[in-house]
Amino acid sequence: MKLNSLGFPVEQTNELIKELNGLLSNFQVYYQNLRGLHWNIRGKRFFDLHLKFEELYNDSQLKIDLIAERVLTLGGTPLHTFSDYVANSKLRVGKDISNDVEAIELILESLSILLQIERSILNKASEINDEGTNSMMSDFISEQEKTNWMLKAWMEEDI
Template sequence: MSIDIGITHQSRQQVANQLNALLADTYTLYLQSHNFHWNVTGPKFRELHLMFEEHYVELAEAVDEIAERIRTLGFPAPGTYKAFASLTNVTEPQDTPDAEGMLTTLLTNHETLVKTCRHALREAQEVDDESSIALISDRMRVHEKTAWMLRAMTQH
């Protein structure tokens, strides 16, 4: 069946492409946050262990929302490590960093997601896709706030 939601096929494809990148970034950050949750050590173990869990739980819910929006626009959502690796802008450290390195890495990558959101937001605004605009704006706010909190934790 054709999709008739007031946005052309080409416009829906443009937005879906941007959402694919946002999905890949979000999933990669989810994996990273979960990894750090498992592997954090040091005097702030409990605090960071719990915080990283809050992050990955929130990101897991976001992954589903983003993928469902891509499907709503009429396109398959990427869902493999290979696809995510080719689409993501999130950087991954070679080895498991110490607690301070984990905070710095997550800060950098939440800021990366803010930039991914800004790029996707422009595409959605160009084609007047209010549903995608709302989703992307919500995601951007979460990443901006998380980056602010991580930034505060890394200042001595």
Template sequence: MSDTNTIGLHEASATQLAEKLNELLANYQIFYMNVRGYHWNVKGPEFFQLHEKFEEFYTDLLTKVDEVAERILTLGHQPVHAYSDYVKIASIEEDKNVHDGKACVRGVLKGYQTLIELQRGLLSLASDADDEGTAAQAGDYIREQEKTVWMLGAYLD
């Protein structure tokens, strides 16, 4: 019996990667709901601009949630799918009752910074496992989100 899965990765590596991807998935889900809440609840003079931008962010986050879950499945594992598990696993915490535009933007910035940190760890692990698929996905997300972090920082300055 082979110690590799159907895509040719060592089972032990695939299991470790799936665990990290499930951690990432949990963070994406909590962050998605936070941004959705900012979209719904933001108030103030920049309402229209922020309301629209938060919709752009949460739409992209939802796409990434699906892509991360599908990568876990591709590795031969099951994505976590209960919100109660997300809350236990995620390092991003639920952000409740935030209405102020700048506070919402700070929440988005902090969320993206957390995702980037997690994805850098995942990228390193994937590279060590010769998992180009996971590495490419993490690298693409990092590149895109680093630019978003820069822009959010510029907004808050």
């Protein structure tokens, strides 16, 4: 079995890089959705949601950078074009959403998909003892589970 300079099996690392690039693509769509929600939200909850969406897109921007840097650390090339992002994303693009409930529903739907992808990456990284990727995914998962809980509370829904 051929190992890379980090001591990980090359073939499995390349699969992990592909999944991380998929996560990167999904996060880019999530980020852009959040920007659109931030700009277009209307109604009595405008001030609270406008700030919340800004908080979420700033957090996403940091995560995007971390994912891209992890791809580079593992020896890959991060995707970096809009066409790549759209082609590799599973998230629905939220266009012209100004209603508060629709906005939160889009975020919850997106978080659910992101969490599924992150758990898959966590499992694959565990198989090759990639603690760097595991740590990053664990952090993302715990933060997004909390965000999911808070948004569900806002919607007055059960987890």
